[in-house]
């Protein structure tokens with residue numbers, strides 16, 4: 001059985017082939033492409049049609065290799081969406097969640113509806129770019145999109161619609177809107193109305209593992225290929241990444257490490273209480289009745305943006321080059337809180353790190369090595385902070401941390417994370433989201449029994465690198481200064 005998983009991250013996308021052979025998963029990268037947002041005037045958009053083009057390139061590559069696909073599925077980053085009009089066509093280009101149109105909107109939504117009301121109905125953390133705030137921003141701006149919209153589709157829903165002609169809202173992504181009520185198991189029409197949006201835009205919710213169509217004839221004719229069944233999976237990439245965590249025990253902590261760092265634990269029922277709200281944890285829906293009690297950490301986005309700034313200035317670094325420079329730089333010279341709002345939007349990140357250092361009475365890191373070291377150490381220390389909160393909130397103690405995602409190729413970050421948390425880090429697999437996407441397709445087609453069998457198979461199929469904690473005292477001391485300088489606690 002050969003299947004195709006499309007995994008679209010904020011920085012890059014890939015089409016991965018998966019085969020299940022004698023109890024082992026074999027994964028092959030068929031097609032990889034950058035995901036480049038496009039600034040148009042003041043607005044930042046995703047280039048959704050280019051993404052569709054890249055999905056088609058994946059199908060063409062499979063055809064040229066003579067591969068017969070048994071099924072396909074798509075996962076992507078959360079919260080973003082597009083609208084379909086009465087003629088079935090896409091209205092406008094989806095906004096990027098880092099666009100400025102939501103500036104200040106979350107505060108107004110909270111003022112109107114109250115944080116406890118919203119959290120009590122959704123269990124979702126407050127992030128300025130949540131779909132609820134994006135929709136409220138469009139409403140406030142009297143966006144013509146809302147006048148013509150007939151259907152709301154999130155990014156994987158939209159791409160799936162382009163490929164199949166069928167419209168469904170997939171569950172895991174739907175929960176990230178902050179408009180889905182997991183307690184009643186459906187869209188929260190009261191909240192949707194309260195922000196001035198019509199609940200009619202929101203469609204049938206499909207669960208991970210449901211068959212949601214097949215390649216439509218227009219696509220098959222264009223590419224000259226046969227139709228293939230399409231499944232819904234945990235279409236939120238973090239949901240797929242956590243499905244692929246090769247944990248053998250039920251209680252485990254994870255860090256999905258890519259553009260974002262998502263840290264938390266898997267649970268069976270959402271934790272919707274005052275402490276969870278106060279700590280701003282989220283309860284995102286996952287595959288097969290699971291939820292993710294987790295917190296967003298700004299992650300390697302800050303490093304990506306530094307790299308882009310240096311590139312604009314004419315200096316190109318690869319990630320391994322930047323990691324090497326960081327390794328050679330002076331330890332614990334300056335700290336940032338990666339989650340300071342200063343770092344959310346695209347821009348000159350080295351300058352913002354300087355601004356943050358000055359604001360917090362630290363000497364700003366100057367060269368690339370010092371800047372990258374500051375970012376990576378601060379991330380590792382923030383991981384400790386959030387891991388401790390996860391333990392406090394879930395009432396569990398974790399004996400180590402599973403890391404998955406592209407960021408684990410940064411072995412220095414994995415090592416420093418182990419040092420900062422004072423516990424082992426188990427890193428792997430790198431392509432967590434794509435593999436999580438695949439295993440749900442195999443569970444759906446009956447090739448795997450359930451998520452726990454899937455995790456066992458993943459464990460036996462991919463290497464997991466263990467990092468033992470070292471230099472605990474130095475890192476513990478650094479943690480105290482990190483807390484002191486950033487003032488986060």
Ligand code: ADP
Nearest residue numbers: 009010011012258259300319320406407409410
């Ligand atoms: P996303 O899916 O969110 O786009 P990925 O999971 O692909 O992100 O992870 C991308 C990040 O992984 C990059 O920002 C970079 O920091 C890190 N990374 C990728 N390749 C390497 C490498 N060879 N060495 C070190 N870090 C890397």
Ligand code: LRH
Nearest residue numbers: 076077078079237238260
């Ligand atoms: C990671 C991710 C994360 C969301 C963010 C928008 O790719 O899906 O879980 O919070 O993107």
